[in-house]
Amino acid sequence: MSETVSPVMFLILAFATIGGAVMMLSTRNVVHAAFWLLEIMVATAGLYLLLSAEFLALVQVLVYAGAVSVLVLFVIMLTLRRREDAIRPYEPSWAGTIIAALFLGALYMAITRFVPVIAEMPEKVPGVADFGREMFTTWMLPFEVASLVLLAALVGAVWWSKGGDGR
Amino acid sequence: MSVGPLHFMALAAVLFSLGLYGVLSRKSTIMTLMCLELMANAVNINLVAFSHYRTPALMTGQMFAVFSMVVSAAEIGLGLALVLAIYRLRKTVELDAMQELKG
């Protein structure tokens, strides 16, 4: 893996993500949108690879592309009584557009004025093993807490899913 | 042309803004959740890019991104459970149906 990022790959992946996002927002079919989201996630994993974050790319594919997208699709299916319900009316929002555009504009101006500091690449590019060591030493606390977050989410999700029988 | 952090930041900004637009405009709860995921994704790209350019050895940004992913996965799970619970009661997931509480 090279230390520099290939412009070509970057452009392709950037196009894939942004294009995917545009498609996701422009399609009227919720199921299609979910698939576009999947596409974005995968393309993002590619970007992670570009940035020499192999482990993260892996996690991205597993968690997002694997778990989350499937979950989203499940819920879509569960909340659609008919197939036609997946087709939604076209929902333009002027306020949303203006706010998002201004947000982007302001942010863009700030980013262009930003002079990034670029650190020297280390001799040996850290690998997954280094990643793991870091995680269980320096990032011990967040790691443990993250498990609690998942626990809390689990408890909550279970609680809500059990609903209905009380009714 | 060499790809620097600014390019990734710009990419992330575009994705974040698109997600934001979706959040502000989509009337389906599920779509909103998906847009939120898009925003989270943008943030992660930002983090990983910074990690690459700024702290390549410590991988701080990657760590951050991992936790961010965990959290957003947990949140999307919780959110979808909530959506399902609401759907059971109201038989709809339209946000515009959620206007009973106000004032």
Next chain:
Amino acid sequence: MLSIIVFLPLIGVVLIAMLSKERESAARLIATAVAAVDLILASLLAVNFDVTGGMQFIEKFDWVSGVGIQYYLGVDGISLPMVFLSALLTLVAVVASWKIEVKPKAYFAMILLLEVGMNGVFMALDFVLFYVFWELVLVPMYFLIGTWGGPRREYAAMKFFLYTLFGSVFMLVGIIALYLQAGTFDIVALTDAGLSPTFQWWVFGAFFLGFAVKVPVFPLHTWLPDAHVEAPTAASVLLAGVLLKMGTYGFIRISLPILPDAAAQWSPFLAALAAISIVYGAAVAFAQTDMKKLVAYSSVSHMGFVMLGIAAGTAEGITGAVAVMFSHGVVTGMLFLLVGMVYERTHTRVIEDVRGLSSQVPVAAGLMAFASIASLGLPGLSGFVGEFLSLVGAWRSDMWPGWVIIAAVGVLLAAAYMLWLVQRVVLGSPSHAVAEIEDLEPREIAVLLPLVALTLGVGIYWDLLLRYVDPAVRGLTALMGA
């Protein structure tokens, strides 16, 4: 000693709170006993007081050490009469309301709690402590008006609370500003803080809002008639007798010595407001058809004399202000008690419906006439002492003499509305409402007699009061002059 006086009623509150539902009537006994002991203690205080000794019976230790808040109590010749007054009127109020039937436990507990606050305000020498007691007073009075009051009691209680709170939060800002400037909450130490005139001007303004609402000074007075009319008799007595004095006491204890330059700058404004209050209160009192409201507005007028003395800033003026405070407490207390007693019997306070008390109930009528005459400032009775001295002080100061003349006209107007009240209520042949009523019972007379005695005593031998007040005021004016 002072702490005992302040917190003894709190023990009474606790005792009353622990009474069981069946033994509610014991509440009044506890309250009477506690209030009586407190009065005895306050009297002992007066007996043991060294008139030339400045601040005495000091109790001082750190309370919240980090920010320099102290528990600091003390009395001087200005606060001592006020402490005595509040102890006396509390006892009077308790005994006068023995017959209360609605929730007696809570009622007497509230009166005792009120006493804690009142005594505390007059003793506190630390700003935060002062403010604590100051606000503490609001709560029991709110409940006294709101629970045992007249038909519009909720409105009146709310108005009372919000209005006074409005004023006192500005006082809080003033306290904070002073603290930040001088680094202490110590009221005594602040007297020589050497604050710049501009700063003083602003702080005085903040304190002015706090105190003037309480006094009350025109045009901040409209809570007063509502509160008085709706409040039960005992609450009216304490409200007029003690609570209003807290405002003017604040001016004398805080604004004048700590902010002397600002006091001088504000003096013309205060004088104008005082004169307006005197005449305006008298005018509006004259137009009332409700006895209680008349007395309430008369308070606005009388408190104007206090403000006049304060605005004057001279020794005579301030002494007069304190004397009016004391006398107004006693005399107006008496008037409210009598109006209340008449109301209990006739169930009306409308002046037109109550006529000819003197034929039917001579004792009540005589006392009412006495109180009215004391209120209009007849020499030989206590009302004259203060009004005269504050006029003397005002004339001696460099305020515009026109205000003094207007205030002197206010004396005439006081005679007008008071005697007109007497003429319509006390004199004449008995009206329908008065025809069958009974005269005062011994308990009621016993409640009023000490007030009568004080009115006469102070009115004839001024030094009974002034021996305490005058040396303290001299000290005060010395501070202001410096």
Next chain:
Amino acid sequence: MGYVLAIPLLPAAAFAVLAPLSRRLRNGAIAVSVGAVALSFLLSIVAFVATLPGGHEAEAAYHAFVPFAHVGDAVLGAGLLLDPISASMLLVVTLVSLCVQVYSIGYMHRDERIGWYYAVLSLFTAAMLTLVLSDNFLQLYAAWEVMGLCSYLLIGFWHEQEAPRKASLKAFLTTRVGDIGFAIGLLVMFNTAGTFDFATVLHGMEWAPQTATAIALLFLFGAMGKSAQFPLHVWLPDAMAGPTPASALIHAATMVAAGVYLVARALPIFEASGVALTVTLIVGSVTALAAGLLASVQHDIKKVLAYSTISQLGYMFVALGAGGLVAGMFHLVTHAFFKSLLFLGAGVIIHAAHTQDMREMGGLGKHLKVTTVTFTIGSLALAGVFPFSGFWSKDEILTVLLHEGHYVALAISLLAAFVTAYYVARLWFRVFIGPQQTSDLHEAHNEMLIPMGVLAAVTVVVGFASPAFAHFLGHEGEWPALGMALGSSAVAASGLLLGWFMYGRRTKVINTRAIKQRVDYVYGALVNKLYLDLTYEYFIVRPYQRHAAWLGRFDSNVIDGVVNGAGRSWRALAAVGWRFDASVVDGAVNGLGQLVKSAGGRVRRLQVGRVQTYQGLVVGVLVALMLWIVVKGV
């Protein structure tokens, strides 16, 4: 000489005993009260003797002082000052008071609240004695106010009726208008002198003319209220609604003279001012004449006496205004005796005739022998006929005016003397001569007659003390000059003659039924004039009547109207103020509350319930912040 303290204290103690027990005691009340004042009288004689042979006023026979207040640098206190002026006043006050109290035993014996009556009389006596014994102006003011209160209580004694209630209030408030002047005068005095003590303020310091003028005029204003001088006199005629003996004591002999006493005491200040003396003179002469004219058109016997009192008080002011301390004081003394005598007599007459309207009286002389004699003595004294006391004191005043060169005042005074004699005659003839209109006439009891006898005796003899009195006060005393005596006697005689001419020589009853509409003085006057000689009528009587009547209307419409109108407009103003208070001042506060409430309602509308709106608002605010930051830079 500590017994001096007992002189005011005895009646005060009587009040303290009687006030709470007034319902229980009747005869006891009389005994306590009369006993107290009798003792006071005896002590006053002792005190008077102790001051003999008198001397200058600054040299006190006895002076005691007890401080009752320390304020700043000043020491205020109560003092007893026994000097010739106060000693003579003591005698007058206690004697008249004793006579009135004894007289009241008979006059008031049927009244239920006689105990209260005596209590107030005692308080009044105590206050008046305190006033005359004062050694400082503050104490004097205090006693002055207490007397005002007693006056209020006694005027309104029969408060079940409307008129006494109104009159009492009016009296108190009108005198209090004057008192404001007095009080402000005290403020000015204290501001300059730092004390109220006579010793300092009268004799111990030099007054700047402006300050002296201010104080003197303010004091004069107070005195005008108390002594019912024009234009603050309106309360006194109304005050006749009270019991007659009380009127005799308070509204004739003593309290109303307190104003004169005040000016007499403060005369050094007046003299330091100069202007104030002139004003006093003017006020006195205007009052003397105007009130005399008013007296001559009244039909109510007590009102005639009331206006007469005003007029005589005016005389005293004239005397003081001319600097004649002795003359003023002496007239005060003589007037106290003969005017109280007249009032007491009037009380008997009213009791007997069951009316106060002179037109319904007549022919009383045959039945009320003692009363007639004493009343006649009083009338002659009032008219200024030799050798009764009024002659001497009036002559002294006229002499002073002549000496000091106040010719206008002298002329007015002589005119007033003429008018006085005229209305005295009018009164006397109408009451005692003529056909009897009331049956069942009987003389009063002895307890009423004896005091009258005493007062009559004093009235007869006291005039001869004129030079002695002057000596006693430390001034040169002389017998009146013969010319002046003759002149004044002539004036008095002509006045009496005119009175006789108009009212005395009639043999027929005048048309009383037609005159029953008492209000219309003009009509009454017109009817009266039918019996008169035409010439006389056109040149003297008619203008006189017209002027007097006009003055009567002016007095009742304008001056009294101003007083009453002030009351009414004050009431209206008060009502406006009350509305203002309730709507504007209070409304502003309540409006603020409403404002908060409506603002609250408006704010909560932001909470629309739609989540995307919320998000839009949140992000919108964020974007605005971002733009601001980006545009502004760091």
Next chain:
Amino acid sequence: MSGYWLLIPEYLLLAGALVSLFGDLLPGGERSSAILGALAAFAAAAFAGFIGTAEPLFGGMLVFDPVSVFARVSLAALTSVYLLWSGGRGTGSERSHEATALVLLSAVGGMLMCGARDMVALFIAIELSTMPAYVLMGYRRDDDRGLEGTLKYFLLSMTTSLIMLYGFSFLFGITGVTGYAEMDLTGAGVLGVLATVFVFVGLLAKLSAAPFHYWAPDAYAGAPTSSVAFVSTVPKIAGTVAMIRLVEALSPGATQLPLLLSIVAVASMVLGNLAAYPQLDLRRLMAYSGIAHIGYVILAMATNTNTGLAAAVFYMVAYALPSMAVVMIAAEEGSAVEQLSGLVDRRPWTAWALVVFLLSLVGIPPMAGFFGKLYLFTAAFGAGYRALVVLAVLMSVVSAGYYLRIMREAFFGERVSTPAVERSIPATIALVLLVVATLGMGIAASPLLGYLGVSF
């Protein structure tokens, strides 16, 4: 690492949470897990207090300075009181093992937030504290209104926390670190300021400060009242501490921060107090009043002085105590204001306790709320925010208006026949503790303030 024992309080809470998750196995049913949780939380509070200040853990990620200790102790103690009350409640519809577990988990997150001085740790702790809160707010899963409120809460909260996270990512990108200790924003330019703003928007939204407050009224109004008692108070203490740390860390680079915060403070004070005025539902009213109180807290934060920040924490706790109690009473008596009518006849002691709480919220001495305001206003005034202090005191008068309305209803209202709430000893103890704390925290504030380092 050697310092793990410093986390014993968190372990205790966690243990409590895990035990109650398996609470079915405990004797005594649902009540027991709550009581057990209360005991665990109490032990946690005691331990946290016992441990006191200590050296930071995890390379500065977690600190144990006085502010942290104070916040941790009060947070755990409040959790304990809440669980005690919840365990003693008569009605159990909103109490179950899961709820207890979630409360305890949220408390763990809150306690970690108090110590966190690292963006990653803070972020994850915030999420741990918030996520159970979502579930608690939507705890009645058969109540669609409750779920609607929860959804709004959830969506708004996620949006803002993503914005915050975005801000974190920029901060990291600019400085290259995640710990505050080495974080230096000076010279970071516009992006640094924007990142700061992002972070604060997220935190302010969590604290329901205007104009980022929109979720709070709706979510509270739909939620079970008992959940509101917890969610509206305990997490806010943690949020306040988190925020003051960020203010300390970020203000050197973001000069506009004081201005931003004072704008938010003004908006919150004004909007919260005005909008609370017409409310008839206690939960909604307390939501708005919470917005208002956060406004005061943010005013103190804007000072960015040690005293001001400490005063902010002190005030937050002084607010949380009575606020929790008021909502608890509302949970017992009914959430509409008018349901409090006749409380004084029905339950006089509760009514008088309510007076203490409400007056503390108004800021009447000697209650804690007054002292909180005193220190807070002094700090703000001293830092030059004079006009804002005047506005704040005026707004506290307005707040008295609506608090008194509650009092009026409880004392002077027409008596309504509400079924008497079953009294339980634990719930009574909980209320008594809150009364004592509300009174005592003001009167005996000296040691606390000394501890926090408040001095002017």
